[in-house]
Amino acid sequence: MSENNPLLRRVYALDGDKEETRRVYAEWAEQYDRDTLDGMGYVAPGLVARDAKVLDAGCGTGLAGVELKKLGFTNIDGNDLSREMLEVAGEKNAYGQLSEADLTVPLEIADDSYDAVISVGVFTSGHVKPKALDELARVTRKGGQIVVTVHEKVWEADGYPDYLEDMEMRGLVNIQAVKEAPYHRNEGYRCQICILEVL
Known part of the structure; x- marks a missing residue:
């Protein structure tokens, strides 16, 4: 053509x-x-996927990283609290860098380091509270996206709807979408998938 x-x-x-x-x-x-x-x-769609620098925050054994790699992302870093989980993630060859990190405290990552941040299975009972979203926003460049799953058990109980609105009012993010989705099909659990644009 x-x-x-x-x-x-x-x-x-x-x-x-x-x-x-x-x-x-x-x-x-x-x-x-x-x-x-x-x-x-x-070729531009593939180039964007390959060039985007993504952080898989709380990557565990790397299940989300594998899915990102299937979609064409090749510049993925991961962090997790568990060294043993990171060792398993490393075997999947989906990540550039893997590091130990506690998402409940400030991350040792410079501001605006990533084009996008995902966090799957981290915002759940006994894990990470909504305040951790501030750090994910800090390490994501302006205009970048954060995509997280929030387990249904903590969505209202830990105040995620109000916290996301507060983040928006503070000018940190624009809430692009919040949608309910399956979480554990076999156990019937659901989650909210939150898609945020960093401002």
Whole structure:
């Protein structure tokens, strides 16, 4: 596909008219992947995934890191309280760096170090409280994302809804989404998946 293609010419000629933008992409939707990936050799989506620096906070044995790697992320660091869990995570070859860290105290990580931070299975009973989200925001660059799961048992009990609203009022994050999802299918537990944009 070259710029001689009428759709591509229209895309490059867009001037901010939202309705025209919608029309162009509506017409292009069915052919877009074929035109861009095959026709143009579009590689940007894969490059973004490979270049994004991600922290898996409380990575445990590395289950989330493996999933990130499957999605094309190659610049993943992990930390966890347990050295033994980190040893197992290291065997999965999904991480660049692994380090011991206690998420209940300030992290030994510079501000704005990561493009994104994930934390899966950490915000649960007897583990980490909502205040740890402040540290995750601190180590995430402005415009980056934090994605965490919060077990249903602690969601209301530990005050996560109010804490997230407070973070937003303090100008730390923008709450992009909070959605309920399965946590342990076999035991019937649910969690809230919180997606936050760092401000």
